[in-house]
Amino acid sequence: MSESQYCTFWVDGLFFGVAVSSVQEVLRYQPLTVVPSAPGAIQGLINLRGQIVTAVDLRHRLGLPPRTDGALPMNVIVRSRGEVVSLLVDDIGDVITPDAAPHGGLDLEPAPANVPSVVQDVVSGVLALPDAILLVLDADRAADVSVAPLPTGGTP
Numbered sequence: 001m002s003e004s005q006y007c008t009f010w011v012d013g014l015f016f017g018v019a020v021s022s023v024q025e026v027l028r029y030q031p032l033t034v035v036p037s038a039p040g041a042i043q044g045l046i047n048l049r050g051q052i053v054t055a056v057d058l059r060h061r062l063g064l065p066p067r068t069d070g071a072l073p074m075n076v077i078v079r080s081r082g083e084v085v086s087l088l089v090d091d092i093g094d095v096i097t098p099d100a101a102p103h104g105g106l107d108l109e110p111a112p113a114n115v116p117s118v119v120q121d122v123v124s125g126v127l128a129l130p131d132a133i134l135l136v137l138d139a140d141r142a143a144d145v146s147v148a149p150l151p152t153g154g155t156p
Helices: 139-143
Strands: 006-011 014-019 023-027 042-048 051-057 074-080 083-089 091-096 123-128 133-137
Touching: 006 074, 006 083, 006 133, 014 091, 014 139, 042 083, 051 139, 074 091, 074 139, 083 139
Parallel strands: 014 133, 051 083
Antiparallel strands: 006 014, 006 091, 023 074, 042 051, 074 083, 123 133
């Protein structure tokens, strides 16, 4: 496997990484402008130095519980399908290079069956690291809110 670097982050205790080549930057919480009638995963728009960027909440996108009151998300700004999108995450980790692990290069494995299907849908695979399992996020699939899980309950 060629050497790859991943920008890592957490969402509801899940450890994700996205290829550094897809990441534009990482930012602390930015004020959002709400978009009426937008899908629930779209938390709003942020103004990134004059560029309007859609903010997708990965918790909502993955059908996970909302953040506790007062917990502000971080922004992982990624390039997806020619656009810039902010993925709202719980916390930012480090940039890691799995090939630098002492036991040699690592290959991407399929996501285990116990990973929820909605999470499997946005990851391209997993990497077994010495002290964690890294879910390798596909930025294009994660930013695609047209396939986000529907809220439960109510009438169809």
